[in-house]
Every structure is written in C-alpha cells, then in structure tokens.
Amino acid sequence: MASHTVLPGRCALPPYQNGGVTVIHRRRDSTVAISTGGYGSIRSCKRRNLSCFSTDKITNGTAFVIANDEKYGNKQNISLTPRLYDYILSNVREPEILRQLREETAAMRGSQMQVSPDQAQLLAMIVQILGARRCIEVGVFTGYSSLAVALALPESGCLVACERDARSLEVAKKYYEQAGVSHKVIVKHGLAADILTSLIENGEACSYDFAFVDAEKRMNQEYFELLLKLASSML
Numbered sequence: 001m002a003s004h005t006v007l008p009g010r011c012a013l014p015p016y017q018n019g020g021v022t023v024i025h026r027r028r029d030s031t032v033a034i035s036t037g038g039y040g041s042i043r044s045c046k047r048r049n050l051s052c053f054s055t056d057k058i059t060n061g062t063a064f065v066i067a068n069d070e071k072y073g074n075k076q077n078i079s080l081t082p083r084l085y086d087y088i089l090s091n092v093r094e095p096e097i098l099r100q101l102r103e104e105t106a107a108m109r110g111s112q113m114q115v116s117p118d119q120a121q122l123l124a125m126i127v128q129i130l131g132a133r134r135c136i137e138v139g140v141f142t143g144y145s146s147l148a149v150a151l152a153l154p155e156s157g158c159l160v161a162c163e164r165d166a167r168s169l170e171v172a173k174k175y176y177e178q179a180g181v182s183h184k185v186i187v188k189h190g191l192a193a194d195i196l197t198s199l200i201e202n203g204e205a206c207s208y209d210f211a212f213v214d215a216e217k218r219m220n221q222e223y224f225e226l227l228l229k230l231a232s233s234m235l
C-alpha cells in the first residue's frame, strides 16, 4: 500500500461552529498531507506556505482563503462562504444513525466537539479509497467519527478506538451496537500513548492501514511517532 503522511494538526472543530480549516496538500516527495482543524492550523499553514480553505461564522461571518502556495505550483484554493457551507451541511449524506448520535450528544459536547458530518464523510472516503481494513482512532469521544469509519470498513475490518473518558465511550458503544458494527470496533479505554505503546509491544507494528487523531494538539507529536510505527496512512 502506498505510504501517506500526516500534517499534524487538530481535527476537532466543526467549521460551522468555530474556525475550521482543511488542508489537502501534495508534498514535494509526492506523499499526501491532509489536516483539519481550527485557527492554529490556519496559522500553521501560513507558516508552512500551504494552501487551505476555511469557513468562519463566529468572528465576522465572512469566509477567507489562504492562498500562499507559490512554492507548490500555485494550486487552486477553494473558498467556502458560510452560506455555501450550510448548504453543504444540509446536503451531506449523513447516515441516519450518525444524525441520531450527533443530536443525542449535542448537549454533552462542551469543549469536546465531534468532527462535522463532512469531516466524517472525508474519513470514511479515505478508508474506502485506501481499501483500509485495520484502523486506529485516537480520541473517540461519543463515537461520531469512529462510527463513520466503522460503517465504511468491510465486515472483516477492525478499528481500534482509543479514548480516556469512560462516560463518552459508553455512548459510543451503544451506537456501535445499534449500527451493527460492534464486531468491527475494539474499544480501548485509557491514555492513547499507553494503548499505542502496548499495541507495538504486542507485535502489531506496521499492521494498520490507517490511523486518525482527534485529541489534544499538544499530544499530536507523541501520537505521531507511535502511529508512524503502527500505520501506513494517517490523518
């Protein structure tokens, strides 16, 4: 399987609720870097001269584009206005079970927010494009993104879902059950660094096709090192 790389970033802020940015970028060595996240990601993109697109409703209601990719062949950037983003959200093909999960857990979110429906769709699409069978998620919360991925995996596929919060995991497990994908999800309760280290110690290095992180930004580097040992593709 081809190797892809990650641009470390935060994948936690649904753009329609807060600042958000998605970057899909082909690097000079032909690997692909994809990142989604908030304003930190935008600043990070600027520093790296990467192109990205963003929507922002909270601060001033205007969309903005960072088109600073001269070094990379002046690739075209896509700008989404909030109105267009609302249109996309209302037309995204969100499975009914994911819509239920999103609505049930809206009150629980607080500072821990789910990925948005289009971000989940992107994850599912990556799984399908890669033909991934074995995946890892760091940062499950109540399971929105993991359920989207589990639904996209083949029947024999598996997702190792790492989360430190037991209460959130109970909700996630209920939805895996309802969606009929429990057999594909290996729930791991604990700190991701410990869980990933134990997977490596168990001889599972290089045995995963895709890993995605949606946890704390400051921990990304640590996860990145561990996930690099476990999976061939990452987001």
Ligand SMILES: C[S@@+](CC[C@H](N)C(=O)[O-])C[C@H]1O[C@@H](n2cnc3c(N)ncnc32)[C@H](O)[C@@H]1O
Residues within 6 Å of the ligand: 011, 012, 112, 113, 114, 115, 138, 139, 140, 141, 142, 143, 144, 145, 146, 162, 163, 164, 165, 168, 190, 191, 192, 193, 214, 215, 216, 219
């Ligand atoms: C932004 S939420 C994830 C949202 C989730 N991807 C979804 O779509 O619903 C981040 C989650 O990462 C978990 N988390 C943060 N640091 C962690 C760590 N070191 N180990 C395991 N889980 C962690 C938090 O408890 C939280 O539930």
